[in-house]
Amino acid sequence: MSLREKIAAGKFVVCAELGPPQSCDDGVIRKKAGCFRGVVDAVNITDNQTAIVRLSSIAAGRILLEEGVEPIVQMTCRDRNRIAIQSDLLGAAAMGIENLLCLTGDHQKFGDHPEARGVFDLDSIQLIAAVQQMNAGSLLSGQFLKKAPAFFIGAAANPFAEPLEMRLIRLEKKVRSGAAFIQTQPVFDLDQFSRWLELVRGRGLHEKSAILAGVLPVRSAKALEYMAREVPGMRINPRYLERMRTAAEPQEEGVAIAVEIIGALRAMAGVAGIHLMPVMWESITPRIIQEAGLMPPEAPAPACAPCAGEENPINP
Numbered sequence: 001m002s003l004r005e006k007i008a009a010g011k012f013v014v015c016a017e018l019g020p021p022q023s024c025d026d027g028v029i030r031k032k033a034g035c036f037r038g039v040v041d042a043v044n045i046t047d048n049q050t051a052i053v054r055l056s057s058i059a060a061g062r063i064l065l066e067e068g069v070e071p072i073v074q075m076t077c078r079d080r081n082r083i084a085i086q087s088d089l090l091g092a093a094a095m096g097i098e099n100l101l102c103l104t105g106d107h108q109k110f111g112d113h114p115e116a117r118g119v120f121d122l123d124s125i126q127l128i129a130a131v132q133q134m135n136a137g138s139l140l141s142g143q144f145l146k147k148a149p150a151f152f153i154g155a156a157a158n159p160f161a162e163p164l165e166m167r168l169i170r171l172e173k174k175v176r177s178g179a180a181f182i183q184t185q186p187v188f189d190l191d192q193f194s195r196w197l198e199l200v201r202g203r204g205l206h207e208k209s210a211i212l213a214g215v216l217p218v219r220s221a222k223a224l225e226y227m228a229r230e231v232p233g234m235r236i237n238p239r240y241l242e243r244m245r246t247a248a249e250p251q252e253e254g255v256a257i258a259v260e261i262i263g264a265l266r267a268m269a270g271v272a273g274i275h276l277m278p279v280m281w282e283s284i285t286p287r288i289i290q291e292a293g294l295m296p297p298e299a300p301a302p303a304c305a306p307c308a309g310e311e312n313p314i315n316p
Contacts, residue, residue, distance in 0.1 A: 003042040004152040007210045013273035017044040020055035033067035035282040047074035051111025062095045076105030081121040093149035101154040102127040132178030155179035159196035161233035175209045183275040186216035188236040210272035213265045217258040221245040262292040
């Protein structure tokens with residue numbers, strides 16, 4: 001079953017995330033695929049995350065398909081105008097890629113080319129509507145497509161950024177425009193997430209789009225402190241910071257926290273799955289899924305040794 005079919009069937013789905021390398025080494029993608037194959041339902045491929053140049057998300061998506069892993073390709077509005085976006089999406093569909101996460105994109109000033117000109121011809125809501133129009137058989141120009149794609153469209157949501165009412169309005173617009181699944185920012189404040197989810201249920205959005213709650217395992221107190229201080233829209237319960245600061249083995253504590261959060265999220269009405277974000281720590285995925293009780297019974301033993309380059313300033 002595809003991700004689309006599993007969500008339609010009401011299965012509690014598990015997505016993960018993969019960061020492409022800052023090189024053209026396809027072997028990195030193929031090795032990381034071993035961390036996910038048979039373990040998760042689909043894998044997000046970031047699109048020049050934090051505005052840092054990396055291997056193309058579409059190319060990486062094709063490599064994952066070859067490795068037997070269902071990809072979710074991210075498409076941001078930062079680097080392309082509507083002509084380039086639609087062209088790239090037709091190319092992705094031609095290569096068999098079906099899942100798409102529509103994002104506005106991190107501002108280029110935060111990346112390794114701060115002098116680059118941001119495009120932002122479309123925003124994420126307009127991008128979702130454009131993809132929905134392509135699915136229906138035409139480009140934004142009105143040009144008819146002889147063969148239309150059939151993208152399963154996703155979008156992002158932040159339950160922790162203020163003002164909350166504006167965030168809910170944007171979420172509703174994304175769902176109305178065609179987003180069939182929503183991946184949230186990492187949850188480190190279950191109380192706030194629960195309040196947001198209650199408002200989502202009140203609007204019936206969880207019935208129109210599958211809510212996949214974000215979970216991010218961290219390896220150190222420094223990583224969590226960095227996110228609390230530097231990442232906009234993050235809200236972290238102080239008890240998690242204290243646990244990481246006092247842990248004898250911070251990586252083990254980070255895994256324990258991720259597993260606990262997954263357990264709490266599974267118990268919340270309206271959560272259709274999780275989106276695990278092991279930032280440059282893909283090799284931890286099978287263990288977390290196993291300890292959270294989400295490992296498919298038919299899953300093979302994953303071939304998942306630590307990957308080269310599993311380090312990042314956000315997750316040291």
